[in-house]
Amino acid sequence: MEQTDLDTTVLDDRLAAAKQASYRLARATTAEKDAALEQVSSLLRARAVDIVSANELDLEAGRASGLAEGLLDRLTLDVRRITSIADAVLEVIGLTDPIGETLSGRTLPSGVRIDQVRVPLGVVGAIYEARPNVTIDIAVLALKSGNAVVLRGGSAAEHTNRVLIDVLRDALDAVGLPAEAVQTVDDFGRAGARHLMQARDYVDVLIPRGSAGLIRAVVDEARVPVIETGAGVVHMFLDESAPEQWAVDLVHNAKVQRPSVCNALETLLVHRDAAERLLPSVIDRLEASGVTVHADERVRALRPEALPVTDEDWATEHMSLDISVGIVDSLDDALAHIRRYSTKHTESIITNDLGNAERFLNEVDAAAVMVNASTRFTDGAEFGFGAEVGISTQKLHARGPMGLPELTSTKWIVRGAGHVRA
Amino acid sequence: MEQTDLDTTVLDDRLAAAKQASYRLARATTAEKDAALEQVSSLLRARAVDIVSANELDLEAGRASGLAEGLLDRLTLDVRRITSIADAVLEVIGLTDPIGETLSGRTLPSGVRIDQVRVPLGVVGAIYEARPNVTIDIAVLALKSGNAVVLRGGSAAEHTNRVLIDVLRDALDAVGLPAEAVQTVDDFGRAGARHLMQARDYVDVLIPRGSAGLIRAVVDEARVPVIETGAGVVHMFLDESAPEQWAVDLVHNAKVQRPSVCNALETLLVHRDAAERLLPSVIDRLEASGVTVHADERVRALRPEALPVTDEDWATEHMSLDISVGIVDSLDDALAHIRRYSTKHTESIITNDLGNAERFLNEVDAAAVMVNASTRFTDGAEFGFGAEVGISTQKLHARGPMGLPELTSTKWIVRGAGHVRA
Numbered sequence: 001m002e003q004t005d006l007d008t009t010v011l012d013d014r015l016a017a018a019k020q021a022s023y024r025l026a027r028a029t030t031a032e033k034d035a036a037l038e039q040v041s042s043l044l045r046a047r048a049v050d051i052v053s054a055n056e057l058d059l060e061a062g063r064a065s066g067l068a069e070g071l072l073d074r075l076t077l078d079v080r081r082i083t084s085i086a087d088a089v090l091e092v093i094g095l096t097d098p099i100g101e102t103l104s105g106r107t108l109p110s111g112v113r114i115d116q117v118r119v120p121l122g123v124v125g126a127i128y129e130a131r132p133n134v135t136i137d138i139a140v141l142a143l144k145s146g147n148a149v150v151l152r153g154g155s156a157a158e159h160t161n162r163v164l165i166d167v168l169r170d171a172l173d174a175v176g177l178p179a180e181a182v183q184t185v186d187d188f189g190r191a192g193a194r195h196l197m198q199a200r201d202y203v204d205v206l207i208p209r210g211s212a213g214l215i216r217a218v219v220d221e222a223r224v225p226v227i228e229t230g231a232g233v234v235h236m237f238l239d240e241s242a243p244e245q246w247a248v249d250l251v252h253n254a255k256v257q258r259p260s261v262c263n264a265l266e267t268l269l270v271h272r273d274a275a276e277r278l279l280p281s282v283i284d285r286l287e288a289s290g291v292t293v294h295a296d297e298r299v300r301a302l303r304p305e306a307l308p309v310t311d312e313d314w315a316t317e318h319m320s321l322d323i324s325v326g327i328v329d330s331l332d333d334a335l336a337h338i339r340r341y342s343t344k345h346t347e348s349i350i351t352n353d354l355g356n357a358e359r360f361l362n363e364v365d366a367a368a369v370m371v372n373a374s375t376r377f378t379d380g381a382e383f384g385f386g387a388e389v390g391i392s393t394q395k396l397h398a399r400g401p402m403g404l405p406e407l408t409s410t411k412w413i414v415r416g417a418g419h420v421r422a
Numbered sequence: 423m424e425q426t427d428l429d430t431t432v433l434d435d436r437l438a439a440a441k442q443a444s445y446r447l448a449r450a451t452t453a454e455k456d457a458a459l460e461q462v463s464s465l466l467r468a469r470a471v472d473i474v475s476a477n478e479l480d481l482e483a484g485r486a487s488g489l490a491e492g493l494l495d496r497l498t499l500d501v502r503r504i505t506s507i508a509d510a511v512l513e514v515i516g517l518t519d520p521i522g523e524t525l526s527g528r529t530l531p532s533g534v535r536i537d538q539v540r541v542p543l544g545v546v547g548a549i550y551e552a553r554p555n556v557t558i559d560i561a562v563l564a565l566k567s568g569n570a571v572v573l574r575g576g577s578a579a580e581h582t583n584r585v586l587i588d589v590l591r592d593a594l595d596a597v598g599l600p601a602e603a604v605q606t607v608d609d610f611g612r613a614g615a616r617h618l619m620q621a622r623d624y625v626d627v628l629i630p631r632g633s634a635g636l637i638r639a640v641v642d643e644a645r646v647p648v649i650e651t652g653a654g655v656v657h658m659f660l661d662e663s664a665p666e667q668w669a670v671d672l673v674h675n676a677k678v679q680r681p682s683v684c685n686a687l688e689t690l691l692v693h694r695d696a697a698e699r700l701l702p703s704v705i706d707r708l709e710a711s712g713v714t715v716h717a718d719e720r721v722r723a724l725r726p727e728a729l730p731v732t733d734e735d736w737a738t739e740h741m742s743l744d745i746s747v748g749i750v751d752s753l754d755d756a757l758a759h760i761r762r763y764s765t766k767h768t769e770s771i772i773t774n775d776l777g778n779a780e781r782f783l784n785e786v787d788a789a790a791v792m793v794n795a796s797t798r799f800t801d802g803a804e805f806g807f808g809a810e811v812g813i814s815t816q817k818l819h820a821r822g823p824m825g826l827p828e829l830t831s832t833k834w835i836v837r838g839a840g841h842v843r844a
Contacts, residue, residue, distance in 0.1 A: 023761075027784060106806065112795050114805060121817050122787070200641075204817050219622075220645065225818045246840040253842035339445075348836075361835050362449060365544070373534050373838030382843065383536060383834075384528065395543050395626050395831035396647045397819040409817035412805075413783050414770075416795030418668035420675035421804065 011195050014183045015123070015150060015202035021181035022122045022148035028177060030097040033144055037093050039171035040140060044086040047167060048079050054159040055132070062130075062156050070260075074131045075157055085136050088387070092140050095386040098405045099146045110422070113415045118408045120146035122204035125196050127218055129210035130154030135164045138207070139182055141389055143172075145407040148181040150203060152193045158186055197222040204409075209390050212317065227398060227406075229390030231317050232262035232345035234375045237334040237360070238278050239351035240271040246372060247278045247350050248285050253374040254348070256289045260319045262391060263346050263378040267314060267324045269334045275302065275327045283325070291321045298327040314341045331356050335363055342366055344393050346378040367393055367400040433617050436605045437545070437572060437624035443603035444544045444570035450599060452519040455566055459515050461593035462562060466508040469589060470501050476581040477554070484552075484578050492682075496553045497579055507558050510809070514562050517808040520827045521568045532844070535837045540830045542568035544626035547618050549640055551632035552576030557586045560629070561604055563811055565594075567829040570603040572625060574615045580608055619644040626831075631812050634739065649820060649828075651812030653739050654684035654767035656797045659756040659782070660700050661773035662693040668794060669700045669772050670707050675796040676770070678711045682741045684813060685768050685800040689736060689746045691756045697724065697749050705747070713743045720749040736763045753778050757785055764788055766815050768800040789815055789822040 025033075044051070055077045062072050077085075098118050105115035124147045126138045135153055142149040153161040161184065169179035185192030197206060197218060205225050208218035212231040219226055236254060238247050254265035270279060279302055283293055293299075294313045295306035306325070313324045314337075328334045338347055348370035349360040357371040368378040378401065380388025385403030392398040398406040447455075466473070477499040484494050499507075520540050527537035546569045548560045557575055564571040575583040583606065591601035607614030619628060619640060627647050630640035634653040641648055658676060660669050676687035692701060701724055705715055715721075716735045717728035728747070735746045736759075750756045760769055770792035771782040779793040790800040800823065802810025807825030814820040820828040 023785065023787075026787075108799075108804065108806065110799075112799055114799075116822075119787075223642065225647070225816065227818070243840070249840060249842050257843060363445065365445075365448075365541075366833065368834040368836055370836040370838065372840055373836050374842045376843035377530075377532075377534055377536075377836055377838075377841070378834070379843075382530065384530065394647065396649070399832050400538075400834045410821050411788065412790040412800070412822045414790055414792040414795050414799055416792065416799075418665070418671060418794055419799070420671050420796045421679060421798035421801075 008195060011185060011188060011192060012202070014185070015196075015199050017180040018123045018148040018150050018183045019202045021178035022120065024178050025143065025146050025148055025181050026099075026120045026122070028146060030099075032175060032177060033097065033146065034093045035175040036143060036171050036177055037089050037140055039174045040136070040168060041086045041089040043167045043171055044082055044089070044136070047163065048082045051077055051082055051160065051163050052079065054163045057159040058130075058157050067156060071130065071156070075160075077132055077160060081133070085133050089136065089140050092144050092387050095144065095404055097144065098408050103410060110419055111416070112419045115413045116410050117413055118405070119411050121407055121409050123148045123150060123202055124407060125150045125152070125199075125203040125206040125224060127152045127193055127196070127206065127208045127214070128154065129214060130156035132157045132160040132164060134209060135161050136168070137387065138209070138389065139168050141387055141404060142407060143181065145404045147407055148183070150183045150185060150196060152185050152196055155186065155189060161186055194221065197224060200224055207390060227390075227392055227402070228394040229402070230262055230345055230393035231343050232264070232391075232393070233266050233315060233317050233341055233343045234263060234345055235267045235269060235338050235342065235347045236265055236375065237328075237331075237338070237347075237349045238268070238270045238274055238282070239331065239349055239353060239356050240273045241352040241356070242274055242278060242350040243352055244278055244281060248281050250348070250350055250372070250374050251282050252285050252289065254376055255286060255291055255323050256321070257376055259321050262317070263375050264319070265323065265375055266317055267326070267341065269326050269328050269337060270299075271331070271334070272298070272327050272329050275299070279303070279325075286323060289321070291323055294322060294324045296326040299325050317343070331359060335360070338364055345391065346370065346375040348373060348375050367391065430617060433607060433610060433614060434621075434624070436607070437618075437621050439602040440545045440570040440572050440605045441624045443600040444542065446600050447565065447568050447570055447603050448521075448542045448544070450568060452521075454597060454599060455519065455568065456515045457597040458565060458593050458599055459511050459562055461596045462558070462590060463508045463511040465589045465593055466504055466511070466558070469585065470504045473499055473504055473582065473585050474501065476585045479581040480552075480579050489578060493552065493578070497582075499554055499582060503555070507555050511558065511562050514566050514809050517566065517826055519566065520830050525832060532841055533838070534841045537835045538832050539835055540827070541833050543829060543831050545570045545572060545624055546829060547572045547574070547621075547625045547628040547646060549574045549615055549618070549628065549630045549636070550576065551636060552578035554579045554582040554586060556631060557583050558590070559809065560631070560811065561590050563809055563826060564829060565603065567826045569829060570605070572605045572607060572618060574607050574618055577608065577611060583608055616643065619646060622646055629812060649812075649814055649824070650816040651824070652684055652767055652815035653765050654686070654815070655688050655737060655739050655763055655765045656685060656767055657689045657691060657760050657764065657769045658687055658797065659750075659753075659760070659769075659771045660690070660692040660696055660704070661753065661771055661775060661778050662695045663774040663778070664696055664700060664772040665774055666700055666703060670703050672770070672772055672794070672796050673704050674707050674711065676798055677708060677713055677745050678743070679798055681743050684739070685797050686741070687745065687797055688739055689748070689763065691748050691750050691759055692721075693753070693756070694720070694749050694751050697721070701725070701747075708745060711743070713745055716744060716746045718748040721747050739765070753781060757782070760786055767813065768792065768797040770795060770797050789813065
């Protein structure tokens with residue numbers, strides 16, 4: 001229910017309450033935070049029927065408004081999915097609490113002792129699309145790292161999110177932590193989201209999760225610092241020396257295993273002197289899995305049935321079984337193409353040439369740069385981080401898969417005994 | 423000379439040239455970068471006469487336009503100052519090159535090897551006021567950490583900066599690195615600065631250095647990610663148990679040693695039960711050094727000659743020999759006052775009570791939180807970082823004194839041998 005006449009007082013009260021609660025959360029012990037997460041997990045199970053009923057309302061509204069089948073699927077929560085979310089919350093309990101970790105420290109020549117310790121960011125804002133599991137994901141990671149959270153889920157998940165936010169707040173309350181640490185601006189619609197993006201006095205960081213369009217809009221509008229999580233126009237380059245079996249397997253795994261995620265392959269570049277050797281088997285394997293090939297002129301000379309690739313294709317994250325394929329004259333040309341179209345998420349070279357591997361690793365500017373590995377490895381769980389906040393494609397603060405430490409800042413603790421500066 | 427009719431093509435060409443050059447800088451060896459810095463240092467000495475002449479033009483214009491004496495002083499470069507800048511450049515050569523450092527790494531269960539290594543940010547934009555030494559400072563730190571740099575100095579230093587930028591570019595050229603790694607938008611005036619702040623495609627981070635007003639303007643206008651360096655409304659709290667000599671010495675050192683810098687003390691809070699014991703000697707010592715006291719009613723009951731403090735005073739970084747002094751009823755009230763007015767730079771408690779010390783260290787949210795030490799210690803050189811880019815008062819990416827590592831990002835290097843994700 002979007003309210004067009006925005007009452008910023010109510011909004012600011014909520015943001016101020018989140019800020020106030022964040023001071024308490026920052027001092028919460030690991031035991032307190034873990035107890036809250038256990039409550040979240042059991043309340044999710046206990047209220048599964050309520051959650052499903054609320055979700056039914058959202059699904060009905062979604063069907064009525066003609067929401068696409070894929071979006072409806074992401075919106076759906078059934079008891080099985082709720083159970084799996086509740087299980088995932090328990091896994092977060094098992095992760096190391098980053099708060100209080102000493103990152104560096106020394107005694108200065110004057111005798112003053114300095115220590116750099118991890119502290120929470122404070123208030124984390126999250127703006128995401130109608131995937132109710134993200135509500136729990138983000139809130140649980142924020143709470144475990146001692147942060148308060150302000151949520152703006154998609155309006156299509158409004159009823160579901162309302163119940164989930166009650167679960168979160170009741171869980172905090174049950175263990176004596178402030179329920180105000182979880183806030184929503186969903187009932188203020190887009191105006192609420194816009195207000196959240198401007199609220200530098202209350203919100204320490206904003207994490208957009210969702211489509212490239214959503215992320216772009218947040219980056220453009222926000223005055224609160226943003227961590228961009230990202231769209232991936234992911235490339236693989238088959239170097240002249242690429243072993244055929246690796247080329248076939250890695251391209252197939254990167255493209256086909258889960259085409260709708262950001263680490264899936266979008267563009268395949270092949271060295272001209274390897275094209276005739278590699279492309280037939282690589283493309284045969286892709287096509288056998290239903291992949292549609294968009295090819296440049298030189299590839300089409302070998303595979304005339306392929307669709308012609310457009311400049312827009314090179315720049316597009318298809319999130320589907322489509323792949324753009326081109327032939328390049330050299331490693332330099334591959335690097336130039338990647339530099340032009342990369343979203344700086346993940347790029348991989350398949351090669352048996354050590355010099356070329358090192359050049360690729362050094363010269364490609366991306367969160368993850370790979371040699372002879374599937375781009376699907378860029379993932380918090382694969383990297384051993386446990387839960388994942390998202391994959392940062394920016395260079396400040398966090399780059400690549402973000403875990404709990406990326407939801408923290410640091411402060412310097414300085415201890416003297418009457419020390420003055422000389 | 424501000425050009426009102428902005429030619430964005432020329433500006434974009436420069437930013438694109440900086441981006442292109444940044445790829446070469448990112449691959450430059452430590453030896454190459456240090457050779458460039460040696461050249462910068464010797465060219466500064468060799469061209470001292472040219473620099474002074476250009477500086478004379480700026481100073482004349484400054485005097486003609488009625489620039490304040492303090493600003494004229496900061497604008498002035500004489501041979502002695504140029505020599506000291508050239509010496510400081512040599513010190514940066516001695517700092518550890520952060521690029522290539524491995525921050526973490528492991529072999530995944532699948533056998534894939536991942537390493538997180540430091541890489542340059544790319545292109546660093548700097549917006550600062552008419553202090554020509556900052557031109558060399560920032561450029562040299564950016565180059566040492568493998569970044570290209572786009573500079574926007576104050577227009578009042580235009581002639582001086584032009585010569586300094588020639589020095590930087592000639593130094594790069596002399597050692598075979600691209601001169602394009604140093605760019606200026608000074609000749610485009612405010613329009614150039616605005617363009618720089620929007621240039622997300624070319625510029626990776628923007629660092630404003632200068633007054634609170636300048637920093638606010640950059641934060642408000644920029645679409646490029648900003649690292650806020652900071653204004654400091656710095657507090658000291660004299661707890662009930664504060665030893666008198668420490669109180670007198672630390673308050674004096676923090677306020678008087680260098681009042682125009684960001685880690686200087688602005689506000690003194692005193693526990694009501696210590697006020698009569700401590701305030702007379704603390705204030706006597708301050709007044710003997712020419713400090714003007716702005717006091718609340720309860721302090722004025724003890725020191726009727728003090729000026730009344732205003733709400734604006736509490737929120738002001740005076741940068742002068744002025745101090746705001748208030749009496750609070752408890753540590754909680756001190757924490758609440760600090761929470762309200764702090765710019766999150768540096769806060770210090772003087773106490774002999776361990777419990778209160780720990781509460782202050784834990785609960786105050788600032789880049790540096792101190793017990794029984796002068797706030798003047800928050801400084802890159804004091805912390806042992808060598809040169810300092812600035813002091814970040816934000817929570818993302820860097821917090822507190824920023825050295826070379828804070829001018830870097832990371833990337834994940836992933837090495838497989840035909841590994842696909844299961």
